[in-house]
Amino acid sequence: MNNEDLQNIIGSWFPNPEAGNVSEVATISETEEGLVESTKTEEPVNPSLLEFTKESCQFLNITVQPELLHRLMSQLKSNSETNFDYLFCLSGVDWEPELGVVYHLESTIHRHTIVVKVKTEDRENPMFDTVCNIWKTAEFHEREVFDFFGIKFSNHPNLKRLFLTEEWEGFPLRKDYVDDINMVIK
Amino acid sequence: METVTINNNFKSEEYFINMGPQHPATHGVLRLILTIDGEIIKKVEPDLGYIHRSIEKMCERDSYQQIVHLTDRMDYLSSHINNEAVCLVVENALEIEVPERVKVVRTILSELTRIASHCLWWGVMGMDVGALTTYFYGFRDREMINDIFEETCGARLTMNYNIPGGLMFDIHPNFVKRTKEFITHFRAKLPEYDTLLTGNVIFQKRTKGVGILSKEDAISFGASGPVGRGSGYSCDVRKHHPYSAYDRVDFKEALKMEGDTFARYQVRIQEMWESMTIIEQLIDNIPEGEHKVVTKVVIKLPKGEFYQRVETARGELGVYVISTGTKNPYRLKFRSPGFSNLSLLNHIAVGGKIGDLVASMSTLDLVIPDIDR
Numbered sequence: 001m002n003n004e005d006l007q008n009i010i011g012s013w014f015p016n017p018e019a020g021n022v023s024e025v026a027t028i029s030e031t032e033e034g035l036v037e038s039t040k041t042e043e044p045v046n047p048s049l050l051e052f053t054k055e056s057c058q059f060l061n062i063t064v065q066p067e068l069l070h071r072l073m074s075q076l077k078s079n080s081e082t083n084f085d086y087l088f089c090l091s092g093v094d095w096e097p098e099l100g101v102v103y104h105l106e107s108t109i110h111r112h113t114i115v116v117k118v119k120t121e122d123r124e125n126p127m128f129d130t131v132c133n134i135w136k137t138a139e140f141h142e143r144e145v146f147d148f149f150g151i152k153f154s155n156h157p158n159l160k161r162l163f164l165t166e167e168w169e170g171f172p173l174r175k176d177y178v179d180d181i182n183m184v185i186k
Numbered sequence: 187m188e189t190v191t192i193n194n195n196f197k198s199e200e201y202f203i204n205m206g207p208q209h210p211a212t213h214g215v216l217r218l219i220l221t222i223d224g225e226i227i228k229k230v231e232p233d234l235g236y237i238h239r240s241i242e243k244m245c246e247r248d249s250y251q252q253i254v255h256l257t258d259r260m261d262y263l264s265s266h267i268n269n270e271a272v273c274l275v276v277e278n279a280l281e282i283e284v285p286e287r288v289k290v291v292r293t294i295l296s297e298l299t300r301i302a303s304h305c306l307w308w309g310v311m312g313m314d315v316g317a318l319t320t321y322f323y324g325f326r327d328r329e330m331i332n333d334i335f336e337e338t339c340g341a342r343l344t345m346n347y348n349i350p351g352g353l354m355f356d357i358h359p360n361f362v363k364r365t366k367e368f369i370t371h372f373r374a375k376l377p378e379y380d381t382l383l384t385g386n387v388i389f390q391k392r393t394k395g396v397g398i399l400s401k402e403d404a405i406s407f408g409a410s411g412p413v414g415r416g417s418g419y420s421c422d423v424r425k426h427h428p429y430s431a432y433d434r435v436d437f438k439e440a441l442k443m444e445g446d447t448f449a450r451y452q453v454r455i456q457e458m459w460e461s462m463t464i465i466e467q468l469i470d471n472i473p474e475g476e477h478k479v480v481t482k483v484v485i486k487l488p489k490g491e492f493y494q495r496v497e498t499a500r501g502e503l504g505v506y507v508i509s510t511g512t513k514n515p516y517r518l519k520f521r522s523p524g525f526s527n528l529s530l531l532n533h534i535a536v537g538g539k540i541g542d543l544v545a546s547m548s549t550l551d552l553v554i555p556d557i558d559r
Contacts, residue, residue, distance in 0.1 A: 089519065091519040104493065136533075137406065
């Protein structure tokens with residue numbers, strides 16, 4: 001499936017409340033097949049929830065609001081048209097000032113790829129929903145992100161430091177991390 | 187601690203045991219915290235970070251040429267393929283088309299790397315389950331490949347032969363001859379691997395039906411390489427996202443449906459045969475031409491995000507670069523195959539014996555610096 005089709009399908013899950021029917025959004029997970037059929041008409045995506053970008057990236061990118069992350073991800077996996085069952089990369093990124101997570105997804109059936117991004121400006125207590133009940137590989141990857149970026153994942157079964165010791169202070173892969181002993185600044 | 191009374195006479199108690207960080211079966215500094223009841227494993231919790239060097243943070247201050255050199259300190263048995271991943275991401279971002287000669291030589295060396303890595307794995311796998319002789323057979327054949335590497339680029343393990351834009355030097359005049367000699371030698375020797383170990387009754391009893399991983403779980407855990415293919419999951423990056431010269435060679439993706447330790451073992455043996463087929467198709471037709479494209483001394487990637495996937499001996503390595511247009515990457519993430527493969531160890535080991543854990547872990551073929559990047 002090409003990127004335009006993907007964008008249309010995913011966009012149809014989150015229609016613009018001004019243009020579309022709001023009540024349909026609430027029952028999205030129950031009647032996913034019917035909803036996809038009924039809203040396939042070119043309905044503008046709600047720009048406050050999802051944002052699509054293709055510039056300067058080789059894959060289709062979606063930036064999603066944190067509160068919608070888990071719903072979007074489970075849709076991406078379970079919907080038979082998208083069927084993203086393989087999470088092949090999960091990276092934490094410090095965009096300064098935002099912290100975020102990037103999910104690279106592929107479908108082993110349709111062989112299409114998508115990148116989902118989620119960002120927050122809260123550097124003190126960044127928190128996203130876990131996706132490890134959708135893809136089991138996320139459990140270790142999210143622990144790595146927690147270890148190096150301090151991003152917490154709600155409902156994660158075992159969220160603790162993976163590589164560093166429990167006593168370690170700070171989160172080394174953040175851009176504002178300072179360590180005079182271990183870091184060599186050129 | 188849970189205490190269970192059996193038959194009102196004997197008490198069974200769960201307890202913890204440390205496996206590693208210097209345990210020979212972990213092949214490096216990996217510590218496993220096992221919760222066991224008698225000899226039945228209840229939980230496997232890996233403790234990582236003994237040799238974490240934070241390569242991703244180092245990459246943020248290094249130039250792209252320097253990053254290539256860091257990558258062979260990750261999975262040192264696939265160093266050439268790791269180097270290639272970074273070179274490809276830079277070349278794709280800069281839209282450099284490397285000469286045909288470079289693509290073919292890279293592919294031949296990648297497959298030699300894969301055979302060398304699998305030889306070592308096979309030797310150590312046998313040793314893990316108690317067959318010491320395999321170690322010497324595996325290292326004997328791997329040595330010939332290391333000699334080819336040494337003659338080609340001066341290094342036997344951390345090769346650094348790839349640079350963004352091509353190869354550091356042209357191949358040695360003996361390269362074709364020695365590679366052919368090796369293939370002739372190894373075609374005669376690889377059947378010995380089967381007669382020595384594969385058909386062995388004790389070995390089969392140790393591995394068949396042990397550490398079963400279903401296809402659904404393999405995909406969900408992000409398994410790749412021989413671990414995924416042993417569960418019937420077609421995940422070969424060389425087939426699905428061909429790079430270098432893989433689009434022009436004919437080879438079969440080794441697939442086994444059983445998902446147990448023996449299936450993963452058979453996949454790797456089969457992969458060695460396929461690697462030889464790939465090399466034979468290319469070795470006589472290395473195109474003439476330049477061995478590199480001259481790039482700028484200071485490489486600056488355009489603003490944007492780039493992702494490159496390659497198939498190392500362990501599975502899918504991903505390089506994710508976020509560039510802001512400067513000479514360093516803003517963020518560089520390595521998706522290492524060993525990390526995802528390790529995450530499923532608990533799943534396949536629970537309910538088995540400690541001896542089964544050793545056998546299962548051997549076929550995951552973990553290289554710890556690849557996990558502790």
